[in-house]
Amino acid sequence: MRPAQALIDLEALRHNYRLARKLGGGKALAVIKADAYGHGAVACARALEQDADGFGVACIEEALELRRAGITRPILLLEGFFDAAELPLIVEHDLWTAVASPWQVEAIAAFVSAAPLQLWLKLDSGMHRLGLTLEEFRAAHARLSALPQVAPMVLMSHLARADELDSPRTLEQLAMFERAIAGLEGETSLCNSPALLGWPQLRSDWVRPGLMLYGADPLYPQAGPHAGELRPVMTLQSRVIAVREIATGEPLGYGARFVAPRPTRVGVVAMGYADGYPQFAPNGTPVLIDGVDGALIGRVSMDMLTVDLTDHPRAGVGSLVQLWGDSPTLSELAPRCNTSAYRLPCSLKRTPRVYLQQQPS
Numbered sequence: 001m002r003p004a005q006a007l008i009d010l011e012a013l014r015h016n017y018r019l020a021r022k023l024g025g026g027k028a029l030a031v032i033k034a035d036a037y038g039h040g041a042v043a044c045a046r047a048l049e050q051d052a053d054g055f056g057v058a059c060i061e062e063a064l065e066l067r068r069a070g071i072t073r074p075i076l077l078l079e080g081f082f083d084a085a086e087l088p089l090i091v092e093h094d095l096w097t098a099v100a101s102p103w104q105v106e107a108i109a110a111f112v113s114a115a116p117l118q119l120w121l122k123l124d125s126g127m128h129r130l131g132l133t134l135e136e137f138r139a140a141h142a143r144l145s146a147l148p149q150v151a152p153m154v155l156m157s158h159l160a161r162a163d164e165l166d167s168p169r170t171l172e173q174l175a176m177f178e179r180a181i182a183g184l185e186g187e188t189s190l191c192n193s194p195a196l197l198g199w200p201q202l203r204s205d206w207v208r209p210g211l212m213l214y215g216a217d218p219l220y221p222q223a224g225p226h227a228g229e230l231r232p233v234m235t236l237q238s239r240v241i242a243v244r245e246i247a248t249g250e251p252l253g254y255g256a257r258f259v260a261p262r263p264t265r266v267g268v269v270a271m272g273y274a275d276g277y278p279q280f281a282p283n284g285t286p287v288l289i290d291g292v293d294g295a296l297i298g299r300v301s302m303d304m305l306t307v308d309l310t311d312h313p314r315a316g317v318g319s320l321v322q323l324w325g326d327s328p329t330l331s332e333l334a335p336r337c338n339t340s341a342y343r344l345p346c347s348l349k350r351t352p353r354v355y356l357q358q359q360p361s
């Protein structure tokens with residue numbers, strides 16, 4: 001069997017969730033959209049179901065996958081509904097939905113519901129992607145509050161730059177949110193992972209951690225006060241399947257991106273960009289070879305990559321190569337590969353996920 005595996009440590013996931021909720025000081029919606037950032041939404045939801053106050057997904061398709069798998073906790077559609085025809089399904093499957101556009105307010109007002117709708121009214125406080133303007137937000141709150149088919153709402157907004165600890169933008173967005181909700185009834189929800197980890201002055205009744213649940217630090221390389229408390233959830237690993245000795249001056253792999261500066265022992269690893277490893281990881285990208293720091297050399301292929309074993313004399317065919325996990329972490333790896341810690345696990349494909357209840361030893 002091909003030795004590539006993504007080990008998923010569900011105990012670490014639970015630990016990170018509890019940390020997020022502790023930092024938030026209230027309720028926490030575990031954001032498991034996009035197949036739980038590549039970690040497997042159903043497995044992650046099951047692992048968190050005892051603890052989680054609710055789950056956040058992008059859309060109804062993702063929510064129904066969880067309901068079909070027997071998940072009964074609240075589920076919020078973070079991107080809202082795309083069509084009024086989804087409203088009956090939202091009620092039938094007991095889902096919550098964000099409301100971020102005036103047409104959605106109209107659709108709800110026109111909808112005859114069997115049960116009260118649980119709405120999260122979303123303000124655009126400066127991200128300028130989804131959300132109502134301040135005037136629309138206050139008008140929508142008044143309109144929706146008066147409707148019998150609407151339960152008490154949660155008032156939400158989303159932060160654009162909370163991962164930049166020196167940006168004034170986050171506090172500007174907070175001020176805008178506070179103006180918009182002044183005097184309105186409803187619980188609040190503002191914090192994503194970087195806000196929880198880096199902005200203790202921002203708190204809300206509901207927090208919405210995503211990336212930090214998976215143990216990655218969105219503030220890296222800035223030193224946030226809680227970075228050391230996160231535990232990585234996914235370990236991407238494979239094994240050396242062949243070893244080559246190449247002479248000084250010999251090229252390695254496609255495009256000869258690496259040319260041996262010395263007699264070089266090359267390890268070929270069963271892991272490629274079709275598995276989700278970044279195709280453009282440069283020479284020198286860190287890997288762990290049998291637990292020892294090592295380096296990628298040569299261009300990453302679809303199914304294979306190559307590492308430098310010259311200084312790893314005991315390593316050979318069968319050696320374990322860790323591509324990400326506790327080292328290198330997603331946050332360390334991403335900037336070296338011109339990508340983000342969010343995207344790396346989301347890119348996982350083909351490699352089977354193996355779920356661990358305990359920390360791998």
Ligand SMILES: *Cc1c(COP(=O)(O)O)cnc(C)c1O
Nearest residue numbers: 031078158192193208209210211
């Ligand atoms: C994805 C998402 C989150 C989670 O963000 P992280 O940075 O991963 O913590 C929170 N809120 C909304 C609206 C989102 O779309």
